[in-house]
Amino acid sequence: MVLDPLTAFSVAGTVIQFVDFGLELFQRSEELYRSVRGTLSVNEELDQTIYQILKLVEKLLQSLGPDGALGCQTNDEYTLAGLCDACKAVAREMISRLNDLKVKGRARAWKSLRAAIVHAWNRDAMMALQKKLEGIKALIESYVLVSVRENVINLSIETSERFAALDSRSQLIIDSLLERRKEFSEELQDQTLAIAQLLSRSEIAILDHLEESKARILGTVQEAQQITSLNGVANDQLLRSKNAETLCRDMTEKSLLEGLQFSTMMQRQEEVTEAYRKTFEWIFQDLSRTFRPWSSFINWLKYEDGIYWINGKAGSGKSTLVRYICDERRTETLLKAWAGPIPLTIASFFFWNSGTRDQRSQSGFLRAILFKVLHQHPELMPIVLPWQWAKRYSRLASDKPILADQIRDDWSISRLKQAFAKLCEQRIVKIKVCIFLDGLDEYEGDHELIAEFFHEITTSSPNIKICVSSRPLLVIGDIFSGLPSLRLQDLTFQDIKFYVNDNLSKHRRFRQLLEKEPIKTPLLVKDIVGRADGVFLWVRLVVESLREGLGNPDEIADLRERLDELPRDLEQLYNHMWGRVRGVYRPRASRIFQIVRAARNQGAVIRYKDDEYEPLTAIALSFAEEESTSINGNPSIRILDPAYLKERCEKMDAVLKTRCAGLLEIHASESTLYESWGGTI
Incomplete structure (x- = not known):
């Protein structure tokens, strides 16, 4: 009969496990075992080694069936059976030599397992056996696995008994890696190898017929005498196998997150000026009782899908508002009403055209969002990034370290967009995602294409919505037309008034002027607010100039002259500030x-x-x-x-x-001044 669709994968994975174990035995046997009881004796290590070989071959025998040929009907199945026979032959030789070592060990104290192995195999014999093992693995990886995968194209793995016996997390991973089973690419080998290893490692053999299996392997009664000593290490070995699989998956996830992350991912958001106290609170006001010329933000958070567009002129405080929204606890509370019983994930990214390439590119945005979502939902990794997950898992499952020069992920924009599309399309893991995106106009690429990209995502997926801020560029406005939005400079009059009054009134000289000139002083504040036209950055620079004058100390007429000299256009204001720098x-x-x-x-x-x-x-x-x-x-x-x-x-x-007239500033991080080298410019 034709093999169960996952049996062939499991057999191939067991062959790979056996080969990897054999190669490890010869290459670094002194590091194979660690025990909770401390350092093992050499004889105990030999018991562990023999037990591990027997367990792996037992799994092969269970799959081979009573006729010893997997019930083969196809050439691929006969090839796989032949590889199993080759493994059995190697196992017989290894166990025979290891048993001899145990007998000799009673009369001779081995210093280490490595020393015993070197004694059992001379250099030529060891090299020949290693070459045989490497040949088996090469054939499995280059031919058999691809053939096995092709054979399950039209079969439903969900009906497989082996599939039903797996835990839900393993089922999810296999489903994800096999999703693109009708395609062919260089990535399939990594994914197929990972499936084979996962199946083999997840199916811990139940050794009910250990004595019979060992006799079939060795063809001798002498081996029965080892059962007592092997049972002593069985429980420890089974527990170690389960823990090793858990650790392997954890390390795979950790490595993927490290690949997505970049050092400046949160830098811009952390450096954006925090909202001045009591400002921007209107964003969380209930507009049902009053008319306001903007779309209710709290209604969008609680009930609506799609995009909310915060637009405003340069310097109006868009980044500060978005940071305020991200930091405010009410945001998560309101979004939970939108998510309902489905887990909620909140992610953010701040574009910055003066920053690194990652801070101003679409690839940086995608890496940051994928990192934040997958960090909270690691079960999504094999779904969203199947190739990268498989590549790392298969290497770790073979006890090989993940080195930067050996595994370099292709974080190209096309691959990242494909991963992000998978995240949006998938329905296996239920999540709701709200993304806060600042500075879309600071994106270094085509603004029309990136705006369309976000619009398409939110239109096609009801589980993802995005709050976007930008200057009101025409191409962005055309695409976001008709969507919930607000124009920031129309809504910050009271915030600016409070900021000016609060900052100036803290200065002792201003309070004196207020008593001395009770009419002219408030008029100065009114003129500042009126001239600001909603541009918070202009107000901040003007207030700094006036506070400098108060320290001179200027009279109200002098302050009025200062205000009149300051251009209302930001660029002209910068030129004016530079002009005030002494020669x-x-x-x-x-x-x-x-x-x-x-x-x-x-x-x-x-x-x-x-x-x-x-x-x-x-x-x-x-x-x-x-x-x-x-x-x-x-x-x-x-x-x-x-x-x-x-x-x-x-x-x-x-x-x-x-x-430098305040045109350059130091942005200090949360670390100490020394640790952060004084902050960045």
Whole structure:
């Protein structure tokens, strides 16, 4: 009869396990065993080795059936049976030699299992056996597995008895890896190998007929005397097998997440200015009782699908609002009403055109979102990334380390989009995903195509919705037309008024002016708010200028003159701020600006890890712009202490504020000043 669709996979996987075990035995036998009882004696290690070989061959015998030929009907099945016979022959030789070692070991104390193995096989015999094992594995991986996979194309694995006996997680993985069974590509070998290994490792043999099986392998009664000693290690071995499989899957998941993650994934979001207290609270207001010219955000969170578009002019506070939404607990509470009983996942990404390539590209967005979703739902990995999962699992299952130069994932945009599409389309693992995406206009590619990409995703999948912020670019507006949205500069009047009043009133000189000029002082605040036109960044720069004047100390007329001098356009305002830098400071300021620009340009060429580059830090800038720095021939080069580094960073911060008109800033991380090298520029 034709083999059960998963039996052939399981047999092939057992052959691979046997070959890997044999190769490990010869290559690094001193590392094969560890026990909760501590270091094993050599005889105990020999018992473990013999037991492991017997267990693997027992699994082969169970699959071969009473006629010893798998009930073969096809050439592929006969080939697989032939490989099983080859494994049995190798097993007979290995067990025979290992038994001899146990007998000799009573009269001779082996220093280690490795020493015993070397004594049992001379170099030529060991090399010949290794070559035979490697040949078996090569044939399995290059021919038999592909043939076996082709044979299950038209069969339903769900009706297989072996499939029904597996745990639900293993069933999910096999279903996922076999989903594209009608396709053929170089990835199929990795996926098929992983299925074979998973099946073999998951089916822990029940050794009810151990004595009979050993007799069939060895053809001798002497082996029956080993049963007592083997039973002593059986339970420990079975538990070790289960734990090893769990560890293998955990390490596979960990390795995949490490491949998706990149160091600057959260940098932009963490560096965005936090919302000023009591601002942006209106976003969570219930609009049912009042008319407002924007779509209810809380209704979208609780009930609606698709896209919510936050648009606004440059500097209006879009990034700050999106960060506020992400940090606010009410967001998750409202989204849980949308998700209902289905698990909810919230993910975010902030595009940044001044950052690394990953921070401004679609591939960076996809890697970040996939990382966050798969980190919370690792059971999705073989569904969303079947090839990458299989490649890692099969290597770890063979007790081989995952090395960067041996396993390089193809995180191309096409493959990432394919993975993201799988995430959106799959219905096996029930999840609801809400994505918060800031700065779509800062994406480095085609804005129309990326906007269409998000629109198509949310239209086709009711389980994923996206809140997007951007400037009101025409191409984005055309695609998002008619969707729930708000225009930010129309809604921040009260926030800006509160920000100006609160910041200025904290200054003792402003409170004095308010008492002295009770009419003119409030009018100054009113004019600032009116001229802002919803641009929070402009307000912030203006308030900083006025607070500088209050420290001089300026009168109300002087402050009014300052305000009138400040352009209302952001670009003109930057030019104005630069114009206020004293001439004596400008050479140094120019040098600093050029260093910062050169560092970013150079970062696009020289990468320190994959597609990332090390951002310019405050301490690096302090040394780079120092004219007297000399390394060549300097006998005083030494390790710098933290206090000195902190002092340099603080001086650099003061230089940027006074020499660069506040146009450059240091963004400090949550770590200490020394550990973060003073923050990034």
